[in-house]
Amino acid sequence: QVTLRESGPALVKPTQTLTLTCTLSGFSLNTRGMCVSWVRQSPGKALQWLARLDWDGDKYYTTSLRGRISVSGDPSTSQVVLTLTNVDPADTATYFCARIPPDYYGSESYDFWGQGTLVTVSS
Amino acid sequence: DIHLTQSPISLSASVGDRVTITCRASQGVGNWLAWYQQKPGEAPRLLIHAISTLHTGVSSRFSGSGSGTDFVLTISNLQPEDFGTYYCQQANSFPRTFGQGTKVDFK
Numbered sequence: 001q002v003t004l005r006e007s008g009p010a011l012v013k014p015t016q017t018l019t020l021t022c023t024l025s026g027f028s029l030n031t032r033g034m035c036v037s038w039v040r041q042s043p044g045k046a047l048q049w050l051a052r053l054d055w056d057g058d059k060y061y062t063t064s065l066r067g068r069i070s071v072s073g074d075p076s077t078s079q080v081v082l083t084l085t086n087v088d089p090a091d092t093a094t095y096f097c098a099r100i101p102p103d104y105y106g107s108e109s110y111d112f113w114g115q116g117t118l119v120t121v122s123s
Numbered sequence: 124d125i126h127l128t129q130s131p132i133s134l135s136a137s138v139g140d141r142v143t144i145t146c147r148a149s150q151g152v153g154n155w156l157a158w159y160q161q162k163p164g165e166a167p168r169l170l171i172h173a174i175s176t177l178h179t180g181v182s183s184r185f186s187g188s189g190s191g192t193d194f195v196l197t198i199s200n201l202q203p204e205d206f207g208t209y210y211c212q213q214a215n216s217f218p219r220t221f222g223q224g225t226k227v228d229f230k
Contacts, residue, residue, distance in 0.1 A: 037219075039167075047159075047167065047210055049219040062218040063124060096166055108214035109157045109172035111179075116166055 002026035004036070004097050004114035011120050012091075018084040018121075022073075022097030022114060029055055029073065029080065033102025036080045037110065038071065040093040048093075052100075052108070053080050087121045094118045125149055125213050129222035135230045142198040144225045146211035151191050155214035158187055158196045161224075162207040170209075171196065203229065 008020035022036060029036060038050040051071040052060045061069050065084065073080035084091060095117055098110035126149040136142050146156065156174050159167035169178045171187040174194060184199045198205055206229060211222040 047221040113166035
């Protein structure tokens with residue numbers, strides 16, 4: 001059974017670093033063609049793609065957060081970590097991780113998602 | 124970045140209606156256009172990928188079409204469970220981008 005579960009702090013102060021973990025179950029990022037992406041959604045707003053980590057260690061990022069965002073995770077482990085530095089109230093959002101299976105690698109379509117974790121940035 | 128513009132932003136329809144949502148890209152996205160449905164408080168759900176390929180388990184009432192920069196999601200015979208917000212997403216180039224969403228509710 002494929003599942004993804006996001007975890008991390010619910011409240012972060014401005015200028016702090018946000019670290020979120022996506023725990024994978026039922027599949028391995030060590031499988032050729034497997035990828036995990038992060039997507040966020042500010043309250044009442046649209047989805048925003050943030051980053052992707054591939055089975056071979058390649059990483060891709062949104063341009064709007066470049067310099068503040070990073071993704072990591074040993075493909076042999078079951079966790080993918082998103083780090084966002086110098087957070088601002090505009091970073092308040094529900095953060096989702098989602099899986100791209102090998103069959104959907106070219107289309108980057110997410111067949112399984114975590115339930116999301118709400119992060120509020122406030123002093 | 125490729126900008127995706129969806130229309131309409133919202134629509135009200137009745138059970139049994141045929142609904143169309145369009146997604147226009149600021150530049151060509153090849154075959155890499157997907158559609159998702161999201162209900163309040165839930166994660167998005169994949170409906171269609173590669174413009175017109177129905178994801179496993181998705182009702183055949185959903186269909187996708189288009190090419191180049193113009194794409195359409197069609198919901199035939201609208202059912203009560205189809206309410207929610209629909210997003211298109213492109214995967215032709217990085218960064219990936221989503222449309223602003225189309226909210227579907229019932230008259």
